[in-house]
Structure formats: structure tokens, C-alpha cells
Amino acid sequence: MPESSPPEHRASTRSRPSAVALAQSWLPTVRITILSIVLALLIGALLIAVSNDDVLSKFEYFFADPGDGLWAAIETIADTYWALLNGSFGSGAAIASTLERAAPLTCAGLGVTLAFRVGLFNIGAQGQLIAGAVCAAYVGFTWDMPPALHLVVAVLAGMIGGAIWGGVVGLLKAQTGAHEVILTIMLNYVALSILRWLLTLEAFQVPGSNDPKSPVVDSDARFPDLLGVHSGVYVALLSAVVVWWLLSRSTVGFEMRAVGANPDAARTAGISIAKAYILVMLLAGLLAGLAGAQQVNGHEDPLTDGIAGSLGFDAITVALLGRGTPSGTVLAAILFGALDSGGRQMQAATGTPLDLTTILQALIVLFVAAPALVRGAFRVRDREAGDAVLAKGWG
């Protein structure tokens, strides 16, 4: 939109709802989400029971002594979920671990969320995150700088790296009409290949070693601890606020949402679709790059080819669960961080595979997205909660 846009477009013109109305409008969503989690846990419980050898052996004489089998099943399920809860919120360390896992998920998830709001399906958080991690790590372990500045420069480098990787997608999409799904999928692989290649170079390896593993970043380029968690957590929260402001209070955000809601109408109104695509992919990459920086600057983790793990894909699920809003994305990331953190404890304590948490994550998102199913399962009546704008098609 040209600079002379009328002021009423600057922010959404809806009047602010009162606190009560706000709570009422949120209630169904909260209830559906909680019920979805319960339903997912119930299905997870079933999986735990039927796949546990001990329980199964007791079910072999189920008809002779049904109590024994049921009791064993309940005990196993309770043990597993207790370990899951304990590992995610049971202690200060557990909560810190949950939050620290949630931080990069928040940032990368916000990137996916932003792209969704413009109608782009950004599967490329993985590649953008890798690009960011590479840049942040390189600055972190090679450059020599004063403490605070070093961290800032390293994180900025990560954000720029991610922004470039994401911006390429926006540019190609705007210029050539190539589909962003293809571009982002392919660029994920390209980023991973480049990372693997870099790790074979001496510049990226621990001196005197031949392992595909970088040195850890200097201690002065690490996020300092603050109230028990590394300060990257606060950066993640701050970025959620910034994204919220951008989407709902700024002109640029208004234009982005307009493009996402109806590109043809937006074009007619004089909004440049190409500009929106490029800008949103730059920002999405920037946020994913920030997530990458948190991966290498958060702890003493070296750069390896597994640095991104499945973060980039989890970010998509987080964004979907967050229903396209920054606050939802933060909450979804915390839930996923908790499942991830607790899942490790669960695996260590009870031997239940970590994949159980992946299943739970999938089920929760699925049920939240299908409120009719959840309402049917629990026989509750609610009016339909409004659906957020997401990428609805191939565009």
C-alpha cells in the first residue's frame, strides 16, 4: 500500500471487546483444547497398554483374572504419564528444560504462523533454521569480541542467515510464481547438504579433530542464564509480542493479512502482493534463524548435522495448533516443549519410546482442529469457535 494510506487502515477498526466478552469468546477454544489433550492422552494410554509386553502377558489370562491385567495396564499407564509430567513440570529443572525447548519452537513456529497469515505454506523452517544456526555458530566460535556484543552479533548473524534463506523463497515466488511448497522443501535439503559439507571443512571442525562437529560457541556468545533459564527464552517471548504487534497493529501487518485473506481484493486495493510475499518470507526466515541461533547459543551444543532435529517440522505443527495467532503459538510451543522434555524422562524411567510424544502431539493438533469430533466424543455442546485464517489451498 502506498505511503499515503489512510490512518483508519493502520490498525484494525474493531472496537475492543470487554474482558467478559473476551473470556466468553475464548472459553470454547480453551475447553476444546483441554478436551483434545485429554482425548489424545486416552488414545496414548491405549497404545501404551497394548504395546507393553508385561501388560500383554497378563492379558493372556484375562478371562481367568481380569483384574490382574487391568491393574497392570493402569499401573503402566500411570507410571508413564507420571514420568511424562514429572519430566516436564515436576521440578525447577524440568520446567527450565520445558521452556528452553519451547523457545526455538516458538520462534520457528511464529515464522510459519506469519507465512500462514499471508496465505503461504512455509515448510522451510527447517532449512531456515539450519542457515541461521550455521551463521550464528560460525560467528560464535570464530570471531573474537567483547562479551555482550558477541552474543548480539552472533544472534543477528543467525537471523540474517535465516532471513536470506527464507527471502529467496519469497523472491522466487513473487518473481516466477514457483510454488513455495516445492521451493521450501527443496531448500531444506539444500541447506542440510551445505551444512554437511561445511562440517567437512577444517574451518568448521574442532581443531585437531576430523569429526563432523564444530567447536561450541564461546562462552561470551552464549545466552546468559536468567532466573534459571537461558535468556533466549525471553527473546522468544519478546519476538511473539513483536509478531503480535506487527500482525494486528501495524500497516504492514494489515497489508499482509489482507493478502492472506483475499489476494485479488488486496491487489485491487493497491497492495503489492509481491512485496508482501518477499517481506513475509524474509521475516519468517528471520524468526527461524533466531531459533537456529538459540540452538547453538543456548547451551554448549556444537553444530552438527542434527542441529535442527525435527524442529522445523514441529514448528509447522506448533503453528497449526496455535491457530495462526502469536499467543496461541507460544502456548502450543510450551505444550510441545513440555511433551518433548517430559518424553525424555519418560523414556529413561519407563522405557516407553519417545515417539509416544510425537503421536500425542499429532493427535492433539488433529483434535483441536476437529472440534466437532471432540464435542461428539465428550457430548458437550458449544457454539462453533471462529476459525483463524490459515493457508487453505495451494493458492
Place this chain on the structure above:
Amino acid sequence: MGTATVIESAEAPVAVVSPAERRRYIRVVSILGVAALLQLWMLVETADGDFTFRAQAASAEQDAIDLTLGGPMLATICLVITAVVLALVAAAPALRRRIGAVAAVQRGPLFVGLAILAGLAFIVGFCVWVYSGQARTEPLPMTNPLAGTLEFATPLALGAIAGAMCERAGVINIAIEGQFLVGAFFASVIGTIAWSPYLGLVGGMGAGVALGALLALFTIRYMVNHIVVGVVLVVFATGTTGFLLDQIPDDKNSDLNSPPILETWEVPGLSDVPVIGEAVFAQNLLVYLMYAAVPVAWFLLFRTRWGLRVRAVGEHPRAADTVGIRVRARRWQAVLAGGVFAGLGGAYYTVGSTGAFDKDASNGTGFIALAALIMGRWHPVGAFFAALFFGFVSQMQFQLQILQKIPTELLGMTPYLATIVAVAGLIGGRAKPPAADGQPYEKD
């Protein structure tokens, strides 16, 4: 790029060149230009010596067939081909008014043909450079990539066809990767229990259909955003197969997860055809099923009443409903039919190639199949060719790895880069999905 502008003249009607058209022209010409420059550089770097292409490896019945040509000579030929294509495409707008036929070079089949020609010339020139200057007394010949190409392409084509079935009916299928994973897992488990890879295939199909049923249930019955369901089903399939695999104790692995592998069948007569026979007609059942799947899917979608209705539902469900087509039923059928193909594609990763299921056995190829579907413009035949293209480049990078001229890690990204160049550079234009793709349908 002054040539792109149309010269105003009084007598001839002025052709209007849109900015998009001009950008495309600049893009195509610069890509071809870069390709020609790279080839020139490779030609300079190509060491003297022969380049041997082993079109057919020696076997019990047949001798090896080698094609040998001087390396620099071949590289020069390739460079000339690329240069001629570049010149033709670059000069097309200027010549368009004088010689009408030249305009065809810019678009349509002729352009595609030229682009493929230039691409092949580039690849051959590249191979000549990579294979030249080997520090061996007997330089390695380049082996025929056809068999490997087909093997890479088989699951991709099957997955992309599955996607075409769903999306032609208006259901976006991002869950192809998930269908691959469950297909691979259950093909392995059922193949092991029944001790038959063919029953394994049936198991894989069943699993693909089952995941398809979940996709249909949530997108059609519960009208959940299709992309949400697709992504979630991939996560769900990854988690479930990983979880179940971990729950198989080590000592039970041989009872549950070590299936027999499909054996190779030689088509009598055809497999003896020199050069291509061995590669195309001495494969396992799954590859033959893939050959069959392409025309079958095309016939189903474009030559039957069922297919016409499916496509109508994907383009304009309201209109289809008005004339009495049952929209939801057709969508269910199409998604389940797609599941058969995707499940087979998944089975390739266990009973079709390596045997036992490993975590993430399909390694993201379901997403490549999705890309092939879009590249092939939601058409089974187009998707097949896109899958072949990807398979070919994957096989090439795989073969070139042993020469170690380029770091393996960098070579690994060529299939993905090639896809980006093809999609963003040469094909361009907006691929148009079915009009109602991803739209839920609710009766008023």
C-alpha cells in the same frame, strides 16, 4: 535485454509483451547463459582422454556395450548444443515478426523440447568433466543410469499419482509421506509374518488406504483444514511407526521385521533388448505396477464416468452436487483409491528394496512426490515425468559420488537444486491446482 521490447511499427499490429513475459524471458536467457558459461569452464577443465559410456554392463548372456568418444570433443558438442538453444531462445522475440515459426520457441512443446535438450547437453558435459582426468590406469566408464533412475522414480511416481487422485477430487494430500511410512512399515511386518513379499504389498496398500481413510474422515466429514490434517498425519505416521518399531523387542525382530524382498522378474524377450532391456524389463513387481499405475490413473481420471465426476467435484462441487453427483462419496472414493498407490509406493522402501523397516524409512521422499505432483501439474502423466526427472538427477549424483571430484555432501544437493531451477527458472508460470482443491463441501 533490449531485444525483449517490441518495436513499434505502423503496419503490423503491435504485440504487447507483459512484464511477466519479459521477466520470464530474462530469466530463461540468463539461466541458459549461466549454463553455457559453466559448460565453457568445464570444457576448459576437461582433461584429454576418452569418455566411455557403458550403455550396458557385461552379463552372462550379453557383452558390454561401450560408447567412447574423446572427452574434450564431446564437451565441445554439448557446449555447441547449449549455445544454439541459447541463441534461438534469445533471438526469438527479435525474429518473431519476420519468421512466425520462431515464436513457438518461446513456449509450448518446442520450448520444453529445447529446454530438455539443453539440460541433457549440460548433464553430459558435466559428466565428461567429472569423469575426465581420473588417476587410474583404466578409467572408470560411466554406467547406464536408467535402472537406477527407475528405482528412484518408482515410489515418487506412485506417491505423486496418489496425490493426483486426491487433489483432482479436491482433497489436498500432504500426507503422502505419512502414507509411505505406514505402507513401508506394514508391508515389512505383514510380509514377514506371512513370509511373502506379495502379501507385504497387500499390507502396504491396506495401510496406505487406512491413512487415506483418516485423511478423508477429517477433511470430508469433519471439514478440518486439509493442510492441517496432512501435516498432522505425517507426524502421526512418523510417531506411530517409530513407536511400534521401538516396541518390537530385538529378539522378535526376525519374526516381525525382516521380510523377504520382491524378486526380480524378467519379461521374456523384452529384457534381452540391448541397452534398455535389462534396466526397464528386469525389475521387481513394484516397478511394473508403477508402469501400469500411470496409464491406469490417467484412464480412471480422464476416460471414465467416475473420473469425470471426481474431477467435477474437485473443480466445482456445488455444480456437481446440483446435477446429482454425490460430492462427499466421490471424494472418499478418490482418496481411498489414492491410498492404494501411496501404500504401494511406501512398500517400495521395505519389501521393494532393502527389506527391514527402519525409522523414517522413506526419508522425506513423500514430500518430493508432492513436489513432483505440483511440477507435473496435478496430472498422472506429468507427475510420472517429474518423478523420472527427479529420479534421474538423484541417480546421477549417486553415480558421480565415487569419483570424489566434488564433495559428496555438495553433490547430494543437486537433485533439489535442479528441481528449483526447473520449477522457478524454466517452467515458471503458475501451476494451477483444481479449483476446489482444499475446499470443504457442505450442503446447504
